Amino acid sequence: MSTVTAKPEASREAASEKDKWLRAYRQMVRIRLFEEQVNELYTRALMPGLAHLYSGEEAVAVGICEALRIDDYITSTHRGHGHCLAKGASPDRMFAELLGKEAGYCRGKGGSMHIADPATGNLGANAIVGGSVGIATGAAFASKRLGNGRVAVCFFGEGALGQGSLYEVMNLAQLWKLPVIYVCENNLYNEYTHYSETTAGTILGRAAAFGIETAAADGQDVRAVNEVATRLVKRARAGEGPAFLQADTYRYSGHHVGDINREYYRSKTEEQRWKTDRDPIKLQSNWLIEQRYADAAALEQITMEARAEMEAAVKFAVTAPYPSVDQVDEDIYA
Amino acid sequence: MSTVTAKPEASREAASEKDKWLRAYRQMVRIRLFEEQVNELYTRALMPGLAHLYSGEEAVAVGICEALRIDDYITSTHRGHGHCLAKGASPDRMFAELLGKEAGYCRGKGGSMHIADPATGNLGANAIVGGSVGIATGAAFASKRLGNGRVAVCFFGEGALGQGSLYEVMNLAQLWKLPVIYVCENNLYNEYTHYSETTAGTILGRAAAFGIETAAADGQDVRAVNEVATRLVKRARAGEGPAFLQADTYRYSGHHVGDINREYYRSKTEEQRWKTDRDPIKLQSNWLIEQRYADAAALEQITMEARAEMEAAVKFAVTAPYPSVDQVDEDIYA
Amino acid sequence: MPERELTFAQAVREALAEEMRRDSSVCIFGEDVAEAGTPFKVLSGLVEEFGAERVLDTPISEAGFTGIGVGAAMTGLRPVVDIMFGDFLTLTMDQMVNQAAKAHYMSGGHWKVPMVLRTTLGATRRSAAQHSQSLHAWFSHVPGLKVVLPSTPYDAKGLLKTAIRDENPVVFFEDKMMYKLKGQVPADDYTIPLGVADVKREGDDITLVATSSMVQVALGAAVLLEKEGISAEVVDPRTTWPLDEKTILDSVKKTSRVIVMDEGYGRYGVAAELAAVIAEGAFYDLDAPVKRMGAMHVPIPFSPPLEDVTVPTEETVYKAAKEMCAKS
Amino acid sequence: MPERELTFAQAVREALAEEMRRDSSVCIFGEDVAEAGTPFKVLSGLVEEFGAERVLDTPISEAGFTGIGVGAAMTGLRPVVDIMFGDFLTLTMDQMVNQAAKAHYMSGGHWKVPMVLRTTLGATRRSAAQHSQSLHAWFSHVPGLKVVLPSTPYDAKGLLKTAIRDENPVVFFEDKMMYKLKGQVPADDYTIPLGVADVKREGDDITLVATSSMVQVALGAAVLLEKEGISAEVVDPRTTWPLDEKTILDSVKKTSRVIVMDEGYGRYGVAAELAAVIAEGAFYDLDAPVKRMGAMHVPIPFSPPLEDVTVPTEETVYKAAKEMCAKS
Ligand SMILES: Cc1ncc(C[n+]2csc(CCOP(=O)(O)OP(=O)(O)O)c2C)c(N)n1
Ligand SMILES: Cc1ncc(C[n+]2csc(CCOP(=O)(O)OP(=O)(O)O)c2C)c(N)n1
Numbered sequence A, B: 001m002s003t004v005t006a007k008p009e010a011s012r013e014a015a016s017e018k019d020k021w022l023r024a025y026r027q028m029v030r031i032r033l034f035e036e037q038v039n040e041l042y043t044r045a046l047m048p049g050l051a052h053l054y055s056g057e058e059a060v061a062v063g064i065c066e067a068l069r070i071d072d073y074i075t076s077t078h079r080g081h082g083h084c085l086a087k088g089a090s091p092d093r094m095f096a097e098l099l100g101k102e103a104g105y106c107r108g109k110g111g112s113m114h115i116a117d118p119a120t121g122n123l124g125a126n127a128i129v130g131g132s133v134g135i136a137t138g139a140a141f142a143s144k145r146l147g148n149g150r151v152a153v154c155f156f157g158e159g160a161l162g163q164g165s166l167y168e169v170m171n172l173a174q175l176w177k178l179p180v181i182y183v184c185e186n187n188l189y190n191e192y193t194h195y196s197e198t199t200a201g202t203i204l205g206r207a208a209a210f211g212i213e214t215a216a217a218d219g220q221d222v223r224a225v226n227e228v229a230t231r232l233v234k235r236a237r238a239g240e241g242p243a244f245l246q247a248d249t250y251r252y253s254g255h256h257v258g259d260i261n262r263e264y265y266r267s268k269t270e271e272q273r274w275k276t277d278r279d280p281i282k283l284q285s286n287w288l289i290e291q292r293y294a295d296a297a298a299l300e301q302i303t304m305e306a307r308a309e310m311e312a313a314v315k316f317a318v319t320a321p322y323p324s325v326d327q328v329d330e331d332i333y334a
Numbered sequence C, D: 001m002p003e004r005e006l007t008f009a010q011a012v013r014e015a016l017a018e019e020m021r022r023d024s025s026v027c028i029f030g031e032d033v034a035e036a037g038t039p040f041k042v043l044s045g046l047v048e049e050f051g052a053e054r055v056l057d058t059p060i061s062e063a064g065f066t067g068i069g070v071g072a073a074m075t076g077l078r079p080v081v082d083i084m085f086g087d088f089l090t091l092t093m094d095q096m097v098n099q100a101a102k103a104h105y106m107s108g109g110h111w112k113v114p115m116v117l118r119t120t121l122g123a124t125r126r127s128a129a130q131h132s133q134s135l136h137a138w139f140s141h142v143p144g145l146k147v148v149l150p151s152t153p154y155d156a157k158g159l160l161k162t163a164i165r166d167e168n169p170v171v172f173f174e175d176k177m178m179y180k181l182k183g184q185v186p187a188d189d190y191t192i193p194l195g196v197a198d199v200k201r202e203g204d205d206i207t208l209v210a211t212s213s214m215v216q217v218a219l220g221a222a223v224l225l226e227k228e229g230i231s232a233e234v235v236d237p238r239t240t241w242p243l244d245e246k247t248i249l250d251s252v253k254k255t256s257r258v259i260v261m262d263e264g265y266g267r268y269g270v271a272a273e274l275a276a277v278i279a280e281g282a283f284y285d286l287d288a289p290v291k292r293m294g295a296m297h298v299p300i301p302f303s304p305p306l307e308d309v310t311v312p313t314e315e316t317v318y319k320a321a322k323e324m325c326a327k328s
C-alpha cells in the first residue's frame, strides 16, 4: 500500500486540516475511478456476474471511515466497494476478487458482494439486505467485553429499514450500550422502487424509538459526514452507546451494472441534477480550491495518480490466475 | 351459547350504558373464573401440558372485543383464553380443547396455545411470540381488498416488541393503510424477565416511528380501554389506517401454571399491590355500584352464574371423549 | 389446443395472468414485482393489467410480507408471494413453517391457507454463496406444505395454475437459469396435478430421476448415453411433496439402475429422500446402489472455475451413468 | 477419573461452567438464561458464578441475538447462544445459514465463527405443533455448520465442550424430555470428538441406528428384542455432520439388517440421509431394505393419544425389528 493511500491512524487529529481534506478528496476519487473500472470490466465482459456501483455516494464511506481507526470494524453491503476502499483495502486484491482470482481478498470465493479483510477490520460485504446488522452489533459486543476500544460501523442502504432484525439489534445495542454506529445510506431507491413507497414514517424515528442517539448528514458533503461521524465515534468509544446516522445520497448508476434503462423508475433529469449540483467530489474540489488547499492542477494530479493506480490494479487482476479447482472444498470448515 | 354470554352485535351502540358495562363486567368475571378452572385442572393433573393464565388482564381483552363486531378478526397469543372468550367463544369447547378432546375447537389438535374459531373471527392463538403479527395484518389486507369492512386486532405481550417482524408489518400496514390494530398488553414481564431489561426507548415510539396512530390506556380499566378501542376501530373501519394501543396491565399468576416460585423475579408485595389496588373486576364492580347500575347482590349473581357456567363446561370437557387415533393424520392438508 | 413456444418466464407469467383473470382473489406481492416486474422480468405487464391493488411492491421485508400472505390467505384471498432469491427463504421460515404449514392442522381443519410462495433456486449465475442456494429440501421436510419444482415451460404453467388453486400453502421453485428456456405451451387453460411424476424420456438401461434444473441436464446426458448405446429413462417427480413414488419405482424396477439428481445439496437433501425411497421400494430390483448427484457440500463459490464443479453437468452425469451400466 | 451420576441437564451445565472457567471468551446469551436459568433450569447458577456480563438475558429476538453471536464469534468471543425451543430456529435461519455457515468460506478462510447455538428438540411434552419440532435436518443440510445430537449425560458434557472449542458454528440439540435422565459423568475435563459415532450396545442380528431421543428408545427396544433372542446393536452417530459413516456401515455389514431412527420427520430428514448412506455403502450386505422410523409426517398434535402415535416408541421399534428379523 503506498503512503498516499495509507489508512489514517489515531494520530490523525494532529495532521493538518489541509492534509485531512485532501486525503478525503483522494479517497473519494479513488472510489469513483475504481467503480469506473468495474463498469468497464463488466462492459467488456471480463467480470463474472454483476456488481453494484457506489459512484455518487463516496462522501458517506469516506467521511465515516476517515473518522475510524484501522482496527475499528465495519460491515458492508452488496454496494460495498466504496466502504472497502475507504477502510483501507487495496484495489488490486479487490479487482482480483471481483474477477474470481486466487489473489483476491477471498481467494475468489466471495466476489464483489463478499469482500472481507481482517487487516482493515472489514467484516465483510453482505448480499443479504440487512444481513450484517447482527454481525456489526456482535462485533461491538465483543469490543466492549474485551475492552479493546474498537467501534463497529454498520453500513446499509435505506432498503434495510425493511428488515426486522435491524430493530431487534438496535434494541439490544441500546440496552447493552454497545459501541456500534448504524449508518443508513439513503440513496432514495430500493432497487427499482422509490424509498417513499416502502418507508412509512421517518427514518430517524426508527432509531429514536429505541432511545438511540440519532443524527442526519448531507451525504454528498464529506466534511459534514465526517464531522458527525467523528462525534458519534467518540461517543461510542467513550462507552456512551450506539448511534444511528442517516446520510442522504444518490447512486449515479443503475442498481447494478446491468440496470441500464432506468426511466421507468427514475428520470434522467433527476440523475443529471444530482450529478451536476450535488456531486461529492466536485463539491469537495470546489471547497479545496476555495480554501486554497489546492489548485486545479494539484487535484488533477491526484486524479491521475488514482487512475494509474486503478489501471495497474486492474491489470494485476486480469492477468492473475484463477484458483485451482481443488480449492473448491477448502475453507468450508476452519 | 346462552344469551347472557352472547357476543354483542353492531346494534350494541343502541344498548344502554348500563347493559354495556354490566356485560363487560360479566365478561371479565367469566374469564377470571375460566382461568380458575384451568388452574384447578392443572393442579388436579387433569390437563396435559401447561397453560398461561390471563387473570389480572381481563379488562384489556374485554375492553377491546366489546368494541368489535363478531366478524372482525383477532389474533391471540399463548396467553389467549381471555381474548378467545371475550371474542365470543364457548367455554365448553375451549375446555375440551385444553384437555385434548375431540369436541374442542381444534378437535384436540391445538390445545391451549392454538385455539381458533372462525365463527367469532378468532384466527388463532399462537405459541410463537409475535407469530401472528403477519397474520393479523394479512387479514386486514384481505378485508381492505375485499371491502368487507372488517377490522383485525392483533393482541401480543410486550415481549413481542423484541420480534423484528412486528416492525416489518407495521411499516406495511401504514403504507397500505390497513385496518389493523396492534394491541400491546404490557404486563411488565417477558416470562421471568422484567420488560425494562428487554425494552430500550419507549413502547409507543416503536409504532410512532412508522407514522402509526398510537394510544395508551390503563389496562385495568375496562371502560378506558373500551373508549380508546372504540375510537381506533372506528378510524380503522373508516379507512384511516392502523393503530397501536399500549395497555398497561399485570398477570396475577406465574408465566404459566407451573411457575409457582416467582420471588426471584418479582415480589409478593408487587403482586399483592396489583391485586388489591388495581384489580379490573373490583374496579368495575365499584364503579357499577357507584353508578347504581347494580348492587352487590346483582354482581354476586353474575359471578354465580358464571361459576355455574364454567363448572358445567369443565364437566362437559372432562367427560368428552378423546379423538380416535386415526384422526392424527386428518387435517394436514385441506 | 393451440400451442406456441414460450419461455419458462413467459409461461409463469401466463399462468399468473390467467389465474388473476379467472379469480379476483388472486393477488401478488413482493419486492419490485410491479413496474419492475422482478429483476428477472418474469412479472412484466401484470401491474399494468391488474392494477396496483393486486400487484404490490413491498419493502424488503420477507418475513413480514410472507406473514401477511398467510393472514390474507386465511381470510379470503389467494396471495402469490414473491421471494426474489430462494436464499431469502431463510427469512420466511417461521411464517411458512410455524404458521402457514400448521394453521390448518392446529385449528382442527378450520382455517385454510391457500397461498403460493414463488421463489427461485439454482447456481452457476456467478452470484456467490448467498444468491445460489436451492433450499427446497427444507420445505419438503415440513408436513402441511407442498413443494413444486417445474422443469419446463409447459410444466411451469400447468403446475403454477394448480398451485394457485390449491387450498394449501405451496412453495413453488423456479430455476433462475431456466427463465429463457423455450418450450411448447398450450394457450388455453390446463392444469397439472401435484403429485404426479412425468417420464420426460423413456429408456431401458438406467433411470435418471431428476428435479428442476437437473431435468435438462439429465436429458442432455441421456443423449450422450444414447451414442454409447445406453438407453436412459428420465423421470421428473415435478413435486417433492406430494411425491409420486410409484412412477419412480416403476421406472427403477424396469431399468434396475438409478441416479437421482437434484441441485440442492445431496446430503440431508432431496436426493437423500429419493435415494431412500428407491432403496426401500426397489430393494429387490436394483443391480447397483442408488447414486446421488447434487450440489457439492460447499457454500457456492463465486469464482467461475470453482462454481462450475459444484453442480452436476451433462458430462459428469453421463460418466457416472456409463460407469454404473458397465459395472452391473 | 471420579464419576458421579448427573442428569443430562447437569452435564450440560457442567460443560458450560468448565469451559467458562477455562476460557474467559466464552459467554452465554438468550432469553431467560440468567436468573431464571432457562425454563428448563439447565443454566441455573451460571450467572451467579460468571456474572451478568457473561450470562446475558436478551429480549425475545432470536434473529437479532443469533446475529450478534455471529459477529461476536468473528471478533474474539466464543458465544453460546441459547434458543429455548428448537421450533424458534425458524427465526435464526438467515443468521445461521446465510451468515454463520458461510463467513469462513466466503472470506476465503479469513474469518472464523466459533459459536455454539444450543437448542432443544423432541415431542411428547404436550406442547403442540409449535413447541415440539426436531429441525436438525435443516442444519445438517447446510455446509459450514456442524450438528450435534447428544443422547446421554456423558455425551452431552463431552460433546458440548468440544463444540465450544470448535472453530466453526455448531448447532447443539438437546432433547427436552431427556433433561432429567441420569448417567455417569466424569468430574474432570474430557472431550468427545465430533464425527465419531458410538456403539451404545453391541449386537449381531440387527442394527438400530438412532440419534438423540431415539437412542434411549432403541436401547429399550433392544432389551425387548433380547427376550426374543434377537441381538440388536445400537449405533449412535452423535453428530449428523460430520457423519461417521464407517462405524455405521461396519455395524450394518455385520448385522445385515438395519432400522434408522430419528425424532425429526423421516421424510427429507435425517433418517433419509442415514438410509441413503447405508443403502449405498452396505448395498451388497443388506438382507432387507433399510427401514426408517421418525416422526409421523404431521404437525405434532396436542391431544395426548394423538401425539403418542407420532413418535417411534420402544414397542413400535421392537415390533418393526422383530418383523424384519423374521422375514430376512
Ligand atoms: C433479504 C434480501 N432481500 C432482497 C434482496 C435483493 N436486493 C438486493 S439489493 C436490494 C435493494 C437494496 O436497497 P438499499 O438497501 O436501499 O441499498 P442500495 O441498493 O440502494 O444501496 C434488494 C431488494 C437481498 N439481497 N436480500
Ligand atoms: C419466538 C418465541 N421466542 C420465545 C418463546 C418462549 N416464550 C413464550 S412466552 C414468552 C414471554 C412472552 O412475553 P410477553 O410477550 O410479554 O407475553 P406474556 O407472557 O407476558 O403475556 C417467551 C419468551 C416463544 N414462544 N416464541
Ligand SMILES: [Mg+2]
Pocket (backbone or CB within 6 Å): A157, A158, A159, A185, A186, A187, A188, A189, A190, A191
Ligand atoms: Mg437504497
Ligand SMILES: [Mg+2]
Pocket (backbone or CB within 6 Å): B157, B158, B159, B185, B186, B187, B188, B189, B190, B191
Ligand atoms: Mg409480558
